[in-house]
Amino acid sequence: MGIVLTGHAEIDQQHAILERMVEELACFCAEAAGDPKHPCEKCGDRKRVRCNQRLASITGELRAFVVGHSTYEERMMELLPRTAKCNAHVKAHTAAHNGIAKQLKRIAQQIDKECPWVLAGRMEGVIREWIGDHTVQFDATLVSELGRRRRSEIDFDGELVAILDEYVFHNRPTASTSSPTATLARERKRMEVRGRFESLSPAQREVFWLVVNGSRNSDIASQLGVSINTVKTHRAAIFQKMEVSSVLDLVKKTDVLRHAVRK
Helix, strand or coil, X not given: CCCCCCCCHHHHHHHHHHHHHXXXXXXXXXXXXXXXXXXXXXXXXXXXXXXXXXXXXXXXXXXXXXXXXXXXXXXXXXXXCCCHHHHHHXXXXXXXXXXHHHHHHHHHCCCCCCCHHHHHHXXXXXXXXXXXXXXXXXXXXXXXXXXXXXXXXXXHHHHHHHHHCXXXXXXXXXXXXXXXXXXXXXXXXXXXXXXXHHCXXXXXXXXXXXXXXXCCHXXXXXXXXXXXXXXXXXXXXXXXXXXXXXXXXXXXXXHHHCCCCCC
């Protein structure tokens, strides 16, 4: 299914990025492209391991991006009036976000257990179907409901973006004069990082900011009033969720969050 436009530039851009990410899954296996029934066993254990690693990377990026996308729309939903109709929409919309996150998690848990290109195809189908159905049922409705409360779609977009940028997705490159491809690449990366950050628990976020600001484990433990082992546990979880192996990598990857509101 192709991209269904909502008329809202920000959401449509995020859907376009998701569509491009899904295209990576469509061409995941060159051998299977010429032989749809190609069994992974023919490739040998070493190549299958590489395929699993690549699929795990794509899956992690997709899951993080979906979290960022969901967070963005849930911030939008906070702007809806508290009517019965809007409350029902928010509840169903949020449930749909949770649903796709659970589906991707279940597929991710099958990596190393099933044929990589079969899993890639399954994930591609799940995301493509979700983008189409979710847009029609929820995103277009959300944009329409908020848009009716503004005189102009253009004015609405600009004002909403300004409101959202106060506390989510700072320094968004939407108005950038660079090429659309470069803009989408930056947006994709930023959404992925934001999604990974949103997956941290409140306690992990506290440790996160102290780590990227250069604090040592002992200083963090003293400042937060916890044991150093607790700090080490949070630190390990942060590195795993953000997919980094050093503080330098963490700082580079999360520079976009420097101006985010600490929660």
